[in-house]
Amino acid sequence: MQNIHEDSTIVSSDDMLESVVGIDPLNSRLPTEPPLEPYEGMEFASIEETRIYYTRYAKNTGFSFRMGRVTKSRTNGMIIGREFLCSKEGFRAKKYVKEESNSIIVHNETMVGCKEMLYLKKNGEIWIVSRFVRDHNHELFSPKSSQFLRVHRKKTNVQKKIIDVFHDSGLGPSKIRSVLCTESGGVDNVRFSPQDVINYLTEKRQKKLENGDAQMMLSYFKSCQLKNPGFFYAFQMEAEGILANCFWVDSRSKMAYKYFGDVVTFDPTYLTNKYKMPFVPFTGVNHHQQSILFGCALLWDETIESFFWLLSTWLEAMSGISPKTIITDQDAAISNAVAKYYGSLPRTIRKRFTIRKTSRYCNSKQNGIAKLDLLDIEESNKKFVDSASEDMPKVFDVNIALHDPPLIATKGRPRTLRMKSSLEMVRKGSSSTCSYCMKKGHTKPKCPNLNQTR
The missing domain is CATH 1.10.10 (Arc Repressor Mutant, subunit A)
Incomplete structure (x- = not known):
């Protein structure tokens, strides 16, 4: 697409179409049934009005659409352009095409490179259609069938x-x-x-609050703070009050950090819960060569934003005292977050550590420490989590409406986490090849093409 606005920048957007309840016109300027075909120069009062109109047009024409890229002004960051695309625009990523070629079940193509698009440009207080392309390269549905497409399946x-x-x-x-x-x-x-x-x-x-794990955890933290004013916790919420990130530390851990907080390690790969949220323990070593906890966190994801929030919150809980060294994973998001927030640190080990390597480092930096036993760290973390679960109260006298994150439905241990046998490692990359269609992933008796011809 040619440049629509000279003083603008294009940014990606994953915004999906919001719920359209009652597709009646917002005002008299919107066309009645059947809707008029869009044309360049067509005016709308807002993006929402355009969505409602384009939804009616797409339903009557027989296709579904999605929201495309957003154009923002470089001067003030305001949205000055919006793109509407056919849901079949673009092509499937190569990695998904390769995976499907090895699969027995053949799925229909959902993205075939359709060129249908509508670009909306802001001009003062109104929105004008600056470009419209009507070029579908796929079969369109009838109006009765198109209402069952995803974008049109709405409940009033x-x-x-x-x-x-x-x-x-x-x-x-x-x-x-x-x-x-x-x-x-x-x-x-x-x-x-x-x-x-x-x-x-x-x-x-x-979304129910009375039986939510997030609300129960918040209630437990409030009770801990009432018993011990030194207990610290912080939450970060997404839209509609859904729990995103959480951090907590008790007064005993804060006191231990003042004496033994020179070297700190945190590992986001320790374990995950049923919401697929990484559990991140902050750990260290005391003068008895015992692992101690400096705080714990549950993260929504392993991005730079989440780690930056975690590090800033943890530093706030520790009264702004930074550690001299942080031992962490080699993940790029962690490294960037550590470098961004703790840029003045003299040393940061950014690689996955073993007992031998960490022991060597601790011998050179700490007096009298022979080794850092990672098993003690795991046992301490497990005891901490188990004791917190047992002591969690069953009351819900809190003022914040906190919702649970979406559940992750899995059967057994995920393939990426479970231990693989030596036979699986040897056979990795090899698969059966069908002698009929010459595709991998199945044999001739299970070939879908052969079954269709019978």
Whole structure:
């Protein structure tokens, strides 16, 4: 695309289309059914008005769309451009294509390089369509079928309340949708599937506060602070009050840090919980060669922003006293966060350490320390976590509405974490090749192409 605005910069955006409830026009300037085809120079009052119009147009034409890149002004950072793309724009990443070539199940192509797009440019207080390309290279759906595409599958507030009432009465998702279809005059008038009902009920159940792990943890931290004013904790929340990052440290650990905080290590690869949040313990060694805790954290992800928040919060809890040396993983995000926040540190070991290497370093920096026993660190962390779980109260007298992060559904230990046998390591990279279609990942008796011809 040619440069739309000289004083602008293009940044990526993963914003998805927000819920469109009731696709009626916002004002009289929006076209009525069937919607007019967009044209260059078409004016809208806001981006939301454009979304509603383009949703109606896409549904009537027979395709779904997604929000593309955002153009921001270089002077004030305000949004001055927005892009609407067909959901089949672009192509699938090569790594997914390679994985699917070895799979028995063949999935339909969802991205075929469609050129359909609409670019919206801000001019004063109005938004103008500066470019529109109508060039679909795929089959379009009928208006009755297009309403079941993801972007058009929406539930109104009335339908949500009906789902809640029927679910509380004991009806299943399929029966709930059947009742809604009957009340709406047919299946064509209900724009969601039974699986959408299940997803809605699951999301609502996870947002309940009375049984949430995050709310229970917050209640426990409040009770600890009442018993011991030196107890410190901090939270960082995402949208709708969902727990993102969490850090806590008690007064005993803060006191130990003042005496033994010259060398600190924190390892985000220690373990993860059912929400796939890395558990990060800050540890050190005392004069008895025993591992001690300087604080613990749960992180939303392992990005520079999360580690920067963690390090800044930890330094705040320790009254601004920085360690002389930090031993940490060789991850780039950790290294950048440490360099950004602790730029004045004389030494930072940025590689995954072993007992032998760390012992050598501790011998040269600490007097009388023979080795740093990592097993003691793990046992101390496990005892700390277990004792915290046992003492956690069952009360919810808190003022902050804190929601649980999304659950991660897994069966068994993830492949990336479980130990592999020597036979698996030898066979890594080798797979069966079908003698019929010459594709890897299956044999001739299980070939999908052969089964289709029979």
